[in-house]
Amino acid sequence: MKKITVSAPGKLVLFGEHAVVYGKPCIVTAVGQRMHVSIELLENKEFQLTAPDVKINNYKKPMLEIGLGDIPKEVLFVETAVKNTIKSKKAGLKITTKSEFSSQLGFGSSSAVTVCVIKALSELFNLQLSKKQIFDVAYKTVLGIQKKGSGFDIAAAIFGGTLYFVKAGKKIESLSVGQMPLIIGYSGIKADTVILMNKVKEKFKNNKYSLNKIFNEIEIIVDNAKQALSTKDFLILGKLMNKNQMLLEKLGVSIPKLDTMIVASLQAGAYGAKLSGAGGGDCMIAISSIKNKKAVENAILALDGEIINTQINAEGIRVE
Ligand code: PMV
16 A cells, blocks of 8 residues: 655754744754654554654554544644544554654654654645645644644744744744754753743733743844854854843743753853753753864763754755
8 A cells, every 4th residue: 555754853942932932933943853754554444553762552543533532642643633634534544653863852753743744644645735734734733732832843844944933834934054063962851841831821920021021032032043143153142042041041941950051061161052942851052162062062961961963954844
C-alpha cells in the first residue's frame, strides 16, 4: 500500500517568548534535529501508531473511533491531527514516528509531529494543502489540546529558517540570518509550557498594567533583535538577550538552575544569555565570540548542564 515519510525540524525561540502569546512578535529558528513521520495506508480500517521516543508501541483503534474515548497524552497530537485533516475514514493508517531529539528538550516535538502527520496525509490523500493551510490545521490541533499557545513552533516546523512571527500566523516573515556563535544549554529539567503560561496569567491577574509594560518592552527587544540579526551584530544580540532575560525573570518564569547557567555563561565571556521557551526548565541560550565559545560551554557543563549541538536556520517540512 501507499507509504510516505515526512520530516520537520524542531525549534528554538530566540526572543519574545510569552509576550508572543499576547500578540507581540517573537523570533524563532528551526534547528537541525528533525522529527520523522511515516504513514502507510492500510486495507483494514485501523489506526495504528508506533512512537518509540515516547514509548508508544503499536497503539491501535478503529479509524471510526479516532478522537474518541480516552487517548493517552503521547498519542493525542497525532490522533487529533488525523481527525482534523481527513474526513473519510475509509482507509486504515499505520503511523510511525522517529525523533532525532528528545521530547524532554523543549524543541517542539509535539508541534513537529503534528505538522508531519498533516503534511503526510495531504500527500497520501492528494489534499494539496499549502504551508499556510497546514499551519491552520496544526494550530487548530494544538489549541484544541493545549487551549493556548502562539503557534510559533508550528511555523518553525513548517517554514524552517528563522522567522519573525506573530500569534496564529498573523505574520510569518522569513529573516535572512547566517550561522552565529550560539550556545544551547539544557537544564535537565522538563518544563510544562501550559503550566508556565498559566503562571504568568495568574501572577499578573490584578496587574495588567505591569504585564503590558513588560510585553511592550519585549516587543522593542524583538524588533531590535530583528535588526541586529540582519547586520550580524552579535554583541548587540547578546545585550538584547540579557534585557529579554531580565523581563522573563520579572514574569516569574526563570528558575535557579537556568539563572546559574546564564550567569556562568556571562562570567565565562558570553555577550548575553537567556532562557529559551516557556522557562521553568528546558534550555537556555547564550551568544559569544567564537573565541569564548568553548569557555562558555565549559561553564555550562560545570553546572551539570548539557550542551546541545545543533544548526539553526534548518529547512522546514519536507517529503523524504
Ligand atoms: O516551551 P516552549 O519551548 O514550547 O515555548 C513556549 C513559549 C510560549 O511563548 C510561552 C508559548 C507559546 O506558545 O508561544
